[in-house]
């Protein structure tokens with residue numbers, strides 16, 4: 095693939111550093127107020143959902159309660175949890191918003207997430223073999239991965255992964271593909287598994303045992319509501335995340351290319367390995383601003399609600415340097431994801447034409 | 450934390466973790482409660498400002514009403530206030546300038562704060578705190594405490610160092626203390642005297658209180674008048690006195706030496722901090738680093754990040770990318786200034802979170818590591 099020369103990389107680095115600096119020096123009251131307002135919204139939605147589901151007398155009330163709880167979970171995971179854990183609000187010095195202590199409302203243990211996502215995925219983005227987020231060791235998304243028979247059915251795998259997304263993410267660090275190949279043994283993962291069961295058990299207990307029992311006469315309804323809310327959140331989170339890195343144009347890299355890379359090269363890899371999608375304010379909020387995946391990968395610890403103001407500057411810089419800036423409508427980007435999953439379920443020789 | 454090494458936790462804490470993913474359930478509900486009334490907050494203690502009184506041209510007393518569950522204090526203790534200034538939470542410690550007895554009676558406490566013009570927090574407080582406003586307060590702490598038995602006392606105060614001493618004296622007045630008390634209060638000029646009214650009233654309530662006010666400013670062309678040996682010569686039976694010192698470092702040093710030469714036993718001399726402890730600012734990178742949890746001292750030169758320094762000292766702090774992206778190396782800094790070597794950003798002097806892999810100390814730093 096196309097790369098930049100030294101001067102261009104230098105210009106990219108200085109340009110992006112400047113964009114970052116402008117926002118960092120402007121962080122303050124506005125950002126604090128924003129995140130606290132979102133947290134208030136999330137708490138209100140969750141409390142409303144938990145009350146409305148058992149007390150609803152009509153299907154409309156039940157659906158409203160479930161929707162409210164789903165929204166609460168989505169906002170908590172995407173705009174609050176994911177972003178807080180990136181350290182986007184560490185500068186506020188508020189223990190409730192401290193990245194390393196935050197625990198979120200999903201089966202995935204936050205410590206495991208911080209290791210695999212903040213560190214591995216954000217550092218080694220789209221490097222085949224190093225970024226395990228690339229296909230999650232389950233899907234073949236480029237010809238860099240050899241084709242196997244299993245890949246024929248990978249669309250079903252994808253749907254399954256989306257439905258159970260919180261458990262998939264929770265088990266990500268298990269590195270099951272390495273377990274299967276015998277590279278590592280279950281014993282190596284003892285510590286991780288203990289954490290996984292502790293956190294996963296906690297989530298299971300809350301949504302499927304405690305709240306249903308608490309509202310015993312209507313336990314079935316509450317169980318159904320909670321299951322639906324988790325399902326809605328799972329599908330949504332999975333869709334957003336797949337749109338971030340697995341669109342048609344998103345580039346992949348090899349370990350050798352990235353050795354001793356400069357800051358400029360790192361920026362370049364983040365830029366070309368990620369993709370944005372456009373939409374309204376609510377779409378951005380519910381995606382945790384991962385609709386600005388490019389900006390997020392360039393500036394993972396800048397409060398995400400700032401990405402919309404940074405994006406035009408990043409895009410202009412890319413245009414200047416002739417770097418592709420991968421963006422499109424949500425629907426279009428998602429369609430290319432589906433296409434990519436389908437296309438690479440076939441062996442290379444059958445799809446070479448299409449490429 | 451595994452189930453095996455988990456500390457004993459209460460049932461409430463356990464449930465709060467299960468249901469809310471919070472160690473303290475209150476933290477989950479506070480975003481909903483605080484907008485209604487900050488004093489109802491469950492996860493932290495919020496005091497409200499009852500009134501604000503001017504003491505001198507640059508010093509004000511903030512009369513606060515702590516929340517009901519605040520546990521109270523002993524005379525001479527301090528509290529830490531947390532203030533959100535432009536989105537960033539800052540912590541500062543101040544002495545309480547009133548008697549515990551008054552708090553028990555009225556539910557109010559007094560904090561007297563001098564504005565440091567070059568500071569960030571005190572000017573902000575003077576300008577922005579208003580009647581009815583809210584701020585976070587800690588439980589009281591400190592061991593600048595009155596003796597258990599009645600003993601003759603000597604106080605030496607300088608400037609706003611008078612505040613914990615006012616707390617002592619107020620408390621003594623409530624107890625009808627009968628042993629002799631001497632107060633030597635050094636100030637720059639008449640207009641810098643804090644608690645003038647309070648002291649006057651105290652002299653009525655404490656007949657054995659002897660108050661000497663020393664003004665440094667002796668008028669045009671005169672050398673400043675500082676604490677000197679003759680000031681304590683008139684004090685009878687000084688070896689029996691319990692001595693309490695609070696003021697600028699220079700004054701404290703002079704006072705300690707004077708007391709030593711008069712053979713006052715060391716265990717009878719108490720000092721407390723005077724101004725928020727800040728480290729001297731230096732422009733050169735590098736400095737002495739104290740790792741508090743592992744009880745180690747390192748010297749870090751300018752070429753090294755704190756992460757590298759800790760590692761070469763044999764520690765293994767958690768890290769990820771080592772380039773400032775992932776925040777895996779985040780750690781609490783309790784005091785001192787660090788520079789981010791990627792951005793050149795210089796931190797504040799107080800307690801905050803820093804990324805070890807990109808931080809270089811600038812002067813002495815202590816870390817929760």
Ligand code: FES
Pocket residue numbers: 768769770771772773774775776777778779804805806807
């Ligand atoms: S190790 Fe990744 S930010 Fe320090």
